[in-house]
Amino acid sequence: MPELPEVETVRAGLAPLLQGARIDGVRLNRADLRFPFPPEFARELTGRTILSVHRRAKYLLFELSGGRVWLSHLGMTGSYRFEEFSFKGPSRYYEPTLARQHDHARFTLLHPDRGPLNLIYADPRRFGFMALYRDPSESPFLAGLGPEPLANDFNAEALAHKFAHRKAPLKAALLDQRVVAGLGNIYVCEALWRAHLRPTRRTGTLVTAAGKPTPRLEDLVVGVRAVLLEAIEAGGSTLRDFRKADGEPGYFQHDFAVYDRAGLACRTPGCTGTIERLVQSGRSSFFCPLCQH
């Protein structure tokens, strides 16, 4: 599911409800997702206050009081949602809603203004995972990540440097989180279409003999930035199960030019091409054979 725009949408949805909330309890329904939960994970979180909610690449980072950082990756199908407490009978105790099949963790939060609420992590395929650090620099997951594509250090010069000595197809290079962090299958396809670049094209062809970026590489940087900004603006893409924190789907999927559009007309103005699908390193690529070279 979640590439950078979806994770950013999740972050923006969680932040207002989590910031300032105290974690009153953590319940894990199993010991592991993709990896085991850290030792003492529930105990370490309980009692701390969430100070801020950040995103790096496709990772969510919750900054906690007392000097801890809680890292969360959503894998393919991870999601967070809020559940109201239900009040059972005359009791003044809170009774959380029954867990659904793939609910793996429940965080009971007390927000100073909004009262108690449950944050639920669900993940059918369990490719997601969580970790806990004193400092994000300890995290092997964050080490080695390339630049944020929306930050200034993602630019044609920097890309040229990484592309110059590679022969990889553009598709594979852009999926490589060490080259640029946060792109996934959908947005790589869409960015390449915007730059009129074919996913099979080799990285080296976008760099001059002197190692400088070509105009086509500048186009690629523009394409990556534009598609991510538009997708964030649209609340991400909902293919199957992605939901914003308020339960609403994103709607950028309606703006796809190539992803999952094999056999349909190219959306480049004036282009009469038909979108094709091919498989590169085990993943589907979609492109227009007429306007992408």
Added chain:
DNA sequence: CCACTAACCTGTAGGC
């Protein structure tokens, strides 16, 4: 170092 495949796990869509 590079590139590709299989694997992790579950759900769903499509063909027969």
Added chain:
DNA sequence: TGCCTACAGGTTAGTG
């Protein structure tokens, strides 16, 4: 309806 296969937004270990 049921069975089977292919495929899905991500990442990584293993192989050549």
